[in-house]
Amino acid sequence: MERSSSVRKGAWAEEEDILLSQCINKYGEGKWHHVPLKAGLNRCRKSCRLRWLNYLRPNIKRGDFKADEVDLIIRLHTLLGRTANDVKNYWNTHLRKKVLCHSNSVEEKAPDVAKVKVIKPRPRTFSKNLTLLSGKSPSAESFRPNSNTINNYPTPTSSDNLIAWWESLLDDKEGDETDACKKSGVHEEPKPNLWVNEIAPEAKVIGGFFDEDMNIPSCLADFSETGLWDFLNAEEGALI
Amino acid sequence: MEHSSHESLLKHPNSITYESPFPLYALAISHSPYRVAVGSFLETYNNRVDILSFDPDALTLKPHHPPLSFDHPYPPTKLMFHPSNPNLLASSGDFLRLWDLRDHSIEPLSVLNNSKSSDFCAPLTSFDWNEVEPRRIGTSSIDTTCTVWDIDKGVVETQLIAHDKEVYDIAWGEARVFASVSADGSVRIFDLRDKEHSTIIYESPQPDTPLLRLAWNKQDLRYMATILMDSNKVVILDIRSPTMPVAELERHAASVNAIAWAPQSSRHICSAGDDTQALIWELPTVAGPNGIDPMSMYSAGSEINQLQWSAAVPDWIAVAFSNKMQLLKV
Numbered sequence: 001m002e003r004s005s006s007v008r009k010g011a012w013a014e015e016e017d018i019l020l021s022q023c024i025n026k027y028g029e030g031k032w033h034h035v036p037l038k039a040g041l042n043r044c045r046k047s048c049r050l051r052w053l054n055y056l057r058p059n060i061k062r063g064d065f066k067a068d069e070v071d072l073i074i075r076l077h078t079l080l081g082r083t084a085n086d087v088k089n090y091w092n093t094h095l096r097k098k099v100l101c102h103s104n105s106v107e108e109k110a111p112d113v114a115k116v117k118v119i120k121p122r123p124r125t126f127s128k129n130l131t132l133l134s135g136k137s138p139s140a141e142s143f144r145p146n147s148n149t150i151n152n153y154p155t156p157t158s159s160d161n162l163i164a165w166w167e168s169l170l171d172d173k174e175g176d177e178t179d180a181c182k183k184s185g186v187h188e189e190p191k192p193n194l195w196v197n198e199i200a201p202e203a204k205v206i207g208g209f210f211d212e213d214m215n216i217p218s219c220l221a222d223f224s225e226t227g228l229w230d231f232l233n234a235e236e237g238a239l240i
Numbered sequence: 241m242e243h244s245s246h247e248s249l250l251k252h253p254n255s256i257t258y259e260s261p262f263p264l265y266a267l268a269i270s271h272s273p274y275r276v277a278v279g280s281f282l283e284t285y286n287n288r289v290d291i292l293s294f295d296p297d298a299l300t301l302k303p304h305h306p307p308l309s310f311d312h313p314y315p316p317t318k319l320m321f322h323p324s325n326p327n328l329l330a331s332s333g334d335f336l337r338l339w340d341l342r343d344h345s346i347e348p349l350s351v352l353n354n355s356k357s358s359d360f361c362a363p364l365t366s367f368d369w370n371e372v373e374p375r376r377i378g379t380s381s382i383d384t385t386c387t388v389w390d391i392d393k394g395v396v397e398t399q400l401i402a403h404d405k406e407v408y409d410i411a412w413g414e415a416r417v418f419a420s421v422s423a424d425g426s427v428r429i430f431d432l433r434d435k436e437h438s439t440i441i442y443e444s445p446q447p448d449t450p451l452l453r454l455a456w457n458k459q460d461l462r463y464m465a466t467i468l469m470d471s472n473k474v475v476i477l478d479i480r481s482p483t484m485p486v487a488e489l490e491r492h493a494a495s496v497n498a499i500a501w502a503p504q505s506s507r508h509i510c511s512a513g514d515d516t517q518a519l520i521w522e523l524p525t526v527a528g529p530n531g532i533d534p535m536s537m538y539s540a541g542s543e544i545n546q547l548q549w550s551a552a553v554p555d556w557i558a559v560a561f562s563n564k565m566q567l568l569k570v
Contacts, residue, residue: 098286116354118385119436120400120401121400121402121430122436122437123428123439124439124440125439125443125482126439165439166479166480168431169413169414169429229520229570
């Protein structure tokens with residue numbers, strides 16, 4: 001459409017921004033060739049569209065690039081090796097619609113994020129020789145604190161603590177937020193390994209696992225001969 | 241070990257196959273009406289979850305009719321149905337999401353997003369639905385944290401920095417006890433009554449060898465199983481006997497990818513891996529000198545990436561390999 005005067009170039013004035021925004025809000029995006037006329041703007045249609053998309057649109061993120069954003073840009077740029085223009089074009093043609101649909105639904109459905117206090121539990125470990133299976137006397141339970149200090153407390157029997165710990169773990173009571181386990185001191189009492197698996201020359205019955213009262217449901221007591229599974233011969237010595 | 245002919249197994253009454261247009265990874269089975277959710281594994285943003293119907297009497301496994309599916313951003317890392325409600329499905333990936341399966345469609349119920357900025361989140365590697373307290377779901381993330389959600393209220397109950405590196409799996413033992421495994425090579429147990437402490441019950445012998453998966457024996461809570469990265473061993477742990485495994489099941493010919501305890505028997509566990517085998521093991525009261533041999537074995541057509549042994553259908557083991565999902569009758 002020919003104009004008698006040439007279109008304005010250069011920086012957009014605030015009044016122009018307002019006119020353009022009002023026009024888009026009224027008529028929606030698109031039909032950019034009508035926009036200058038409807039908005040009463042002396043600007044070319046391409047300029048109107050670019051001004052809206054790059055500056056006036058409401059959901060544009062503003063502010064300086066944050067450190068993690070910059071970091072991501074650098075990493076992706078190095079990784080992709082594509083030109084910025086190619087990335088932009090790929091985004092617009094292939095990804096924009098699909099990703100925007102998803103992010104909209106995320107924004108609608110995500111609950112308000114209340115401040116959640118993040119707790120870092122201190123891990124404790126047990127020495128390799130502490131086990132309840134043998135009934136032998138215990139050795140140490142030790143803490144591995146985050147800092148390098150080790151707590152020295154007078155020592156209640158460590159195996160009691162181990163028993164207390166796993167029993168409390170598996171009981172059904174919903175307790176309140178108190179220490180379920182007591183701390184104990186640290187002292188080593190080296191013991192030989194009590195349970196060996198493949199290496200022992202003879203099987204040791206230590207009260208191994210799966211003792212007494214295990215009922216195998218009849219449906220598994222013999223896996224039915226489906227012909228699907230290859231049944232491997234149990235050697236007498238290997239399995240009981 | 242011979243490989244059974246794959247074609248003959250497709251028609252075998254004791255194995256049922258679903259072939260998908262794309263590679264599959266996540267798998268979940270619900271209680272009656274026995275829906276099977278399968279998640280795609282495409283290395284792209286656009287992935288999807290499809291719902292199949294399993295009829296254990298007619299022995300059919302086919303897409304739900306009318307079709308039920310939803311798009312999912314990035315491959316779902318895990319899918320799981322509510323412990324008792326077959327209409328409620330959860331998925332993990334970029335976020336924990338809940339989905340409502342209706343007669344003709346699947347509606348997104350909620351997106352559980354704990355991140356401070358709405359744009360970035362740390363991907364979730366896994367999650368577990370607490371069977372005793374179904375309002376609790378625990379998630380594990382690459383940001384070293386585990387988060388316990390109250391999904392009824394849609395809020396975080398607790399977030400713990402569980403490990404020193406990425407957390408790869410999480411499993412509930414009790415209403416308020418869970419365990420997790422990590423790239424830092426440890427299995428740690430957490431008790432929500434005592435959030436200041438965790439207990440390391442096992443660490444990989446080579447320091448910092450990641451532990452990839454964890455399975456807690458729901459029939460006997462003393463026992464757990466875990467697998468190390470790039471290892472053909474299944475490590476069986478007794479929490480009464482920390483740091484030392486009670487057994488190491490070493491019969492796979494390649495890396496193990498998935499483990500599942502039998503839902504109805506405390507002594508049986510299944511494992512599957514890159515050697516294309518699924519092995520069922522019966523754990524003995526006493527181990528022999530040469531280790532433990534598996535009880536039975538199944539050969540799939542290719543590397544098995546996923547294994548589920550659901551309490552809903554305890555007679556069937558579900559495996560995923562390549563773009564197929566199979567139900568195997570035990």
